[in-house]
Amino acid sequence: MLRNSETETATRAERGSALRGATESGATGPLAQGREFVWTDADFSRVQALIYQRAGINLHEGKHAMVYSRLSRRLRETGHTSFHDYLGWLETHDGTEWQEFVNALTTNLTAFFREQHHFEILASHLRAKPAGSPWRVWCSAASTGEEPYSIVMTALETLGANAPFKLVASDIDSRVLATAAQGVYRLEALKGLTPAHLQRFFLRGKGGNSGLVRVKPELVKLIEFISVNLIRDDWPFREPFDVVFCRNVMIYFDAPTQRRVLERIHRVLKPGGMLFVGHAENFSESRDLFTLRGKTVYERR
Numbered sequence: 001m002l003r004n005s006e007t008e009t010a011t012r013a014e015r016g017s018a019l020r021g022a023t024e025s026g027a028t029g030p031l032a033q034g035r036e037f038v039w040t041d042a043d044f045s046r047v048q049a050l051i052y053q054r055a056g057i058n059l060h061e062g063k064h065a066m067v068y069s070r071l072s073r074r075l076r077e078t079g080h081t082s083f084h085d086y087l088g089w090l091e092t093h094d095g096t097e098w099q100e101f102v103n104a105l106t107t108n109l110t111a112f113f114r115e116q117h118h119f120e121i122l123a124s125h126l127r128a129k130p131a132g133s134p135w136r137v138w139c140s141a142a143s144t145g146e147e148p149y150s151i152v153m154t155a156l157e158t159l160g161a162n163a164p165f166k167l168v169a170s171d172i173d174s175r176v177l178a179t180a181a182q183g184v185y186r187l188e189a190l191k192g193l194t195p196a197h198l199q200r201f202f203l204r205g206k207g208g209n210s211g212l213v214r215v216k217p218e219l220v221k222l223i224e225f226i227s228v229n230l231i232r233d234d235w236p237f238r239e240p241f242d243v244v245f246c247r248n249v250m251i252y253f254d255a256p257t258q259r260r261v262l263e264r265i266h267r268v269l270k271p272g273g274m275l276f277v278g279h280a281e282n283f284s285e286s287r288d289l290f291t292l293r294g295k296t297v298y299e300r301r
């Protein structure tokens with residue numbers, strides 16, 4: 001079981017709103033509490049059930065303010081005047097709003113070379129096979145792309161430019177995946193990158209694009225960006241992977257969901273393949289599937 005400690009979810013506004021919410025015992029009237037829309041415990045329970053079914057995300061009670069704030073935007077955009085109406089409409093339609101609903105409720109915090117030690121371990125793992133061996137890697141919660149690009153930079157630095165290296169980068173959130181595929185970042189968001197990385201792997205924007213950088217095509221061409229829902233049993237992979245990154249996403253899942261996802265990752269990893277997980281994630285209860293090989297790094301049995 002994982003510690004559900006990743007509170008990186010809430011923006012400052014959401015946290016402020018949560019503090020205000022804490023004084024509002026349960027039932028939640030509208031304007032009296034400065035809210036634009038009526039928001040009840042029943043609405044929250046309905047959102048909890050829907051996002052759990054769709055994405056496996058386990059929203060706990062402390063997320064009232066976050067959910068209210070993020071979904072209020074959806075009400076405005078779809079022209080609904082209450083959560084009750086919006087959720088009723090969502091449940092009876094099979095349209096694109098489901099994707100927007102999921103996008104609104106995912107938490108996408110990430111960074112280049114986040115949890116640096118993983119990239120050192122990845123590099124030594126990549127060095128372990130004879131030169132020229134093919135590599136297939138899956139980054140399964142890719143968010144806005146910083147993680148998959150960090151993996152590919154590590155591969156190019158370790159294996160050289162012409163190595164047969166392929167990365168699949170996926171996420172459930174269509175919006176972050178589009179950002180990842182675009183590969184454009186603000187300069188100030190590049191903490192974690194060395195000047196040498198910047199020089200070798202990024203193009204600096206000029207004129208109207210100054211302050212932005214674009215990932216070089218040599219990195220982008222090694223990555224296939226696709227939508228994959230970790231909790232669905234329809235993963236589109238025919239070939240097994242040598243390495244899977246599944247970092248800082250399972251903390252949002254409950255224990256049975258984590259176990260099902262781990263069993264599926266086990267099926268798509270080669271024996272001896274490596275699984276990298278997030279800093280708050282610990283799968284010691286699944287030692288029948290994976291053996292701990294380092295800090296939050298597992299080997300498939």
Ligand SMILES: C[S@@+](CC[C@H](N)C(=O)[O-])C[C@H]1O[C@@H](n2cnc3c(N)ncnc32)[C@H](O)[C@@H]1O
Pocket residue numbers: 054055056057106107108109110111114140141142143144147170171172173176228229230231246247248249252278
């Ligand atoms: C906190 S980010 C972690 C990003 C990156 N792995 C890292 O560690 O920096 C979690 C990501 O998991 C994605 N996610 C949440 N539920 C998912 C699911 N059921 N299937 C696939 N991705 C999911 C979210 O959209 C989000 O981009």
